[in-house]
Amino acid sequence: MIHQVVSGAIVMGYATGALFFLRFWRRSHDTLFAYFAAAFFILAIQRLALGLTAERNEDRLEFYVMRLVAFVLILVAIWQKNRESRNASDS
Numbered sequence: 001m002i003h004q005v006v007s008g009a010i011v012m013g014y015a016t017g018a019l020f021f022l023r024f025w026r027r028s029h030d031t032l033f034a035y036f037a038a039a040f041f042i043l044a045i046q047r048l049a050l051g052l053t054a055e056r057n058e059d060r061l062e063f064y065v066m067r068l069v070a071f072v073l074i075l076v077a078i079w080q081k082n083r084e085s086r087n088a089s090d091s
Contacts, residue, residue, distance in 0.1 A: 007051030014044035035077030039070040046070070 018040035025033035046066035050058060058064075 003056060004051055007047055011044050011047045011051065014040050014047060018044060032077045032081045035073050035080075039073040039077075042066055042070040042073070 018037045021033045021037035021040060024030070025037055043066075046063055049066075050056070050063055
C-alpha cells in the first residue's frame, strides 16, 4: 500500500515538472523546455507503469529503457542549448 502512495506522489511530481516546463515552452518556444517536458512526462509514465505492476522490480528492461530515453532527452537538450549559445557568441 505505501509503495503505491509513494509511487503516486513521484508520478505527481514528474507530471508537475512536465507541465511546468511545457508552460515555459509555450511562452518562449525554446526547445530546451520542450525536451525537458517530454523527459519528465516519460519519467511520469515510467513511474506510473512501475506503480501499477504487481512486481516491484525497477531493473526490468522496459523501465530501464524508459528512464534511459528520458535522460538522453535531457542530455540532448543541454547539448543543443550549449551549441546554440556557442554559435551565437561566435557570430
